[in-house]
Amino acid sequence: MNTQDVIAKIEKIESLPTIPPILKKILSVIEDPRVSLQKITDFVSSDPTLTARVLKMVNSPVYGFPGRISSVSHAMVILGLNAVKGLLLGVSVFEIMQKNMIGLWEHSLSTAIFARIIAMKRQLQAPEEISIGALLHDIGKVIFIMAFKDEYMKIINSAQEKASFLYEIERQYFGLTHAEVGGIIAKKWKFPQKLIEPIMYHHRPQLAEKFQVETAIVHISNILALARGVGYSGEIFVPSVHPFAWEILNFKSDEILEIFKEAEEPITTSGEIFLSDE
Amino acid sequence: MSRKIIVILKNKEIKKVVEKIFFPLPDEIYYFQDINEALQIIYDEIPDLVVIEAVNDPKIEISIINNLKDDPIFVSMNVIAIVPPDFYIEDWQNFLVDDYIRVDNLKIDLIMRIKLCFERIEKVIATNPLTKLPGNLVIQKEIQKRLNRGDVFALAYADLDNFKPFNDKYGFSRGDEVIKLLGRLILNIVRAEQPNGSFVGHIGGDDFIYIMDPEKIEETTQKIIEIFDSVVKNFYDEEDLKKGYIESVDREGKTRFYPIMTISVGITSNKYRNFRHFSEMAEVASTMKSIAKKQKEKRYAIDRRRSI
Numbered sequence: 001m002n003t004q005d006v007i008a009k010i011e012k013i014e015s016l017p018t019i020p021p022i023l024k025k026i027l028s029v030i031e032d033p034r035v036s037l038q039k040i041t042d043f044v045s046s047d048p049t050l051t052a053r054v055l056k057m058v059n060s061p062v063y064g065f066p067g068r069i070s071s072v073s074h075a076m077v078i079l080g081l082n083a084v085k086g087l088l089l090g091v092s093v094f095e096i097m098q099k100n101m102i103g104l105w106e107h108s109l110s111t112a113i114f115a116r117i118i119a120m121k122r123q124l125q126a127p128e129e130i131s132i133g134a135l136l137h138d139i140g141k142v143i144f145i146m147a148f149k150d151e152y153m154k155i156i157n158s159a160q161e162k163a164s165f166l167y168e169i170e171r172q173y174f175g176l177t178h179a180e181v182g183g184i185i186a187k188k189w190k191f192p193q194k195l196i197e198p199i200m201y202h203h204r205p206q207l208a209e210k211f212q213v214e215t216a217i218v219h220i221s222n223i224l225a226l227a228r229g230v231g232y233s234g235e236i237f238v239p240s241v242h243p244f245a246w247e248i249l250n251f252k253s254d255e256i257l258e259i260f261k262e263a264e265e266p267i268t269t270s271g272e273i274f275l276s277d278e
Numbered sequence: 279m280s281r282k283i284i285v286i287l288k289n290k291e292i293k294k295v296v297e298k299i300f301f302p303l304p305d306e307i308y309y310f311q312d313i314n315e316a317l318q319i320i321y322d323e324i325p326d327l328v329v330i331e332a333v334n335d336p337k338i339e340i341s342i343i344n345n346l347k348d349d350p351i352f353v354s355m356n357v358i359a360i361v362p363p364d365f366y367i368e369d370w371q372n373f374l375v376d377d378y379i380r381v382d383n384l385k386i387d388l389i390m391r392i393k394l395c396f397e398r399i400e401k402v403i404a405t406n407p408l409t410k411l412p413g414n415l416v417i418q419k420e421i422q423k424r425l426n427r428g429d430v431f432a433l434a435y436a437d438l439d440n441f442k443p444f445n446d447k448y449g450f451s452r453g454d455e456v457i458k459l460l461g462r463l464i465l466n467i468v469r470a471e472q473p474n475g476s477f478v479g480h481i482g483g484d485d486f487i488y489i490m491d492p493e494k495i496e497e498t499t500q501k502i503i504e505i506f507d508s509v510v511k512n513f514y515d516e517e518d519l520k521k522g523y524i525e526s527v528d529r530e531g532k533t534r535f536y537p538i539m540t541i542s543v544g545i546t547s548n549k550y551r552n553f554r555h556f557s558e559m560a561e562v563a564s565t566m567k568s569i570a571k572k573q574k575e576k577r578y579a580i581d582r583r584r585s586i
Contacts, residue, residue: 037470063462065455068512077505078459080466192512210516 001151003175009147010181011188016142017092018049019101026050026088037076040084045072045128046270048108048135049142050088054079055132056189057087066190070129103232104142108135110230113266114221117259122249124213133198134218138233140182140199144170156234166234167203179203206244216245228260230267281305281326281396286313286339288331292360292381296329299388313339320346324355327392332359333381340373347374354403356395360384406480408454409461417479417487421556424489425548431475432495432547434578435563436464436502438484439571443526443536448515456513456539457484463506464488471498487563492547499543499578506541514538542570546581 018026029035029043044050051072058075059066069075076084115134119127144152155173159166167177183200197211198218208215219242225231226238283305287293293309300307305326310316313330320328330339340359346352357375363382367373376399379391406413412420424431438460445453465478468488477489490498511519518524523535544566546559553559562581570579 037466064458065513068455069509070512074505074509074512077466077470078462078509080462081470 001174006147006174006176007184010143010184013143013146013185015090015092016049016052016139017146018047019105021102022047022049022105023091026091030085030088035081037081037084040081040088041073041076044076044084044088045132045135046109048105048139050091051132051135052139052189053087053091054084055191055195057083059190059192061190067192070132070192070194071126072132073128101142101145104138104234106231107225107233108138108231109270110228110263110267111135111137111218111221111225113263113270114224114259115217117262118217118221118249121255121259122213122217129194130198130214130217133195133214134221136186136195137182137199137202137218137222138178139185140178140180141234143181143185144174144178148174159234160236163236165237165239177203203239205242205248212248216248219245220249224256224259224263228263228267282323283307283327283329284310284316284320284325286310286316286328286330287360288312289333292331292333292384295384296360296388299384303389313342317342320355324352326354327356327358327395329358329360329388329392330375332378333362340375344372344374354399356392356399358388358391358395406461406482409458409480411461411465411478411480411486413479414481417481418556420477420479420489421559425553425556425559430492430547430549431489432492432545432549433559433563434488434490434495434499434543434545435560435567436460436486436488436499436541436543437567439540439542440536441484441539443524443534444513444539447524447526448513452513456510459509459513460484460486460506460541463509464502467502467505468498471501487560492549495545495547496578496580499545503541503543503577510539540577542567543578544568544570544581545578551581551583551585 025043029040044054054072054075055069057063058069058078063078069078079087112131112135116127116131119130124130141152151173155169156166159169162169167179170177179200179202183196186196186199194211194214197208198215201207201215202218202222205212205215205219223239223241226233226235283300283303285296285300285307287296287309288311297309308316308319308325316328319325328343330343332340343357346355347357356377359373359375359378360381361378363380365378365380376395377391379387404412404416421433438456441453441456444456461478461480464486468476468478468490472490472494475491479487481487488495488498514524519538523537525533526536528534544563546562546566548559553562566579566581570577573579
């Protein structure tokens with residue numbers, strides 16, 4: 001497929017769909033007249049689609065400071081309760097994607113959990129922002145599903161049959177990978193560079209320019225989430241960690257084990273909270 | 279409220295119709311045949327509304343109106359043109375009116391159009407163009423209204439520290455971004471803490487006020503300060519943020535180091551003391567803000583004085 005055509009089609013996408021269980025939650029949150037900004041913030045930060053939408057809105061020229069806001073809690077207090085409620089109401093549902101999306105959603109969320117833990121261990125200033133980069137790292141897959149549903153399902157299947165990495169087949173077929181697609185969308189929606197780089201280079205952290213630590217953390221968190229086996233991202237293998245990321249993060253011998261241990265509880269509970277029928 | 283309306287009509291038939299429509303209005307209405315006669319009063323007193331007949335080749339009249347409207351002082355003066363039934367124009371830049379009405383619709387539409395014009399201009403003038411928050415006039419009215427009603431409330435006056443060097447270094451458009459940000463933060467935090475009966479206004483520049491119940495204002499202020507501190511970092515360049523200051527030249531031409539922007543807030547309330555006039559109260563809040571700026575640990579100061 002011609003890469004320019006692929007990009008043209010991708011750039012037309014303005015909003016991302018979510019999965020029915022999330023929509024149920026959205027409605028219950030919106031209908032509660034006494035819901036606090038904090039509660040909506042927690043809810044939004046647990047979902048890649050909602051997070052992307054909120055960041056797109058707050059970085060749009062309407063609010064007047066494109067490319068500045070990379071944190072959901074900041075975005076919420078700038079947009080205000082009513083605007084966010086309105087935004088949540090406009091979220092669409094894709095029934096067809098339920099099976100794949102739930103797996104991807106769980107994978108994204110657990111990547112975000114790993115990223116937050118690592119960011120805290122490295123005492124970085126804004127762990128929330130890095131975990132958002134991690135939450136959104138696979139947003140390009142959602143974009144692919146929306147723009148090329150049938151083709152993309154075939155690609156996922158063929159990655160499994162050929163036993164190769166998804167991003168390799170993506171590049172052969174579309175001329176670019178989901179990471180690059182995510183980066184293109186993040187740029188188009190005027191996300192801050194701090195988010196664009198980790199999304200765009202989560203498979204090739206050595207290419208990051210300004211936010212190398214952030215990108216390395218998302219890169220390694222994605223691999224840890226795959227290794228832990230939470231959710232389903234379309235990938236059947238655990239890729240190896242790029243030496244650049246090892247170098248920059250400089251883990252001690254037992255640290256990875258500690259990270260796994262610390263992630264266990266949030267990984268198991270986060271799924272329960274947001275996918276239960278309560 | 280009585281308004282001053284200037285009506286400029288050449289055609290006697292149209293004048294009869296218009297007079298009939300205007301007859302029940304409480305406003306001061308002055309009729310003229312020629313715009314030149316009307317100019318004196320227009321320049322002297324700036325009417326609220328000019329209705330001008332542009333049915334028969336109105337070029338001269340309109341060019342005079344255009345000259346007037348070109349001066350910003352006339353921005354709040356509405357001009358409605360009465361036009362022929364088949365009126366059509368594409369180039370509004372050369373026809374500086376606020377609205378038009380076709381001569382055959384006068385009876386049905388004229389009064390409505392006039393009211394709509396007044397409403398529209400009020401909204402535009404009342405809000406700060408940058409933040410779209412209520413501006414000075416509305417703020418004064420709001421405070422006075424609450425004082426007259428005998429409401430008990432707290433008034434906070436907030437502005438930024440080290441805004442000017444930021445503006446000088448990064449340019450006014452990034453400075454505007456920060457002002458917009460501050461407006462949104464204050465508005466949303468105040469509303470989240472007190473959905474009913476609160477008020478947020480933008481005096482101008484980096485000066486904002488908010489009104490809340492006295493019990494809620496301190497905690498809300500702490501939140502505003504705290505959240506602003508963490509969001510404002512996104513508006514600095516990475517290098518400056520790492521250093522923790524920006525370099526800028528002061529009025530004497532010397533290079534100085536300015537820390538990252540913060541907010542200072544002064545708070546007063548009529549809970550324990552009396553205010554009669556809004557300006558009295560605003561002055562105290564402003565004084566408290568200066569005290570806040572001198573403090574080291576806290577960036578807000580609350581007026582604790584009591585009337586005897």
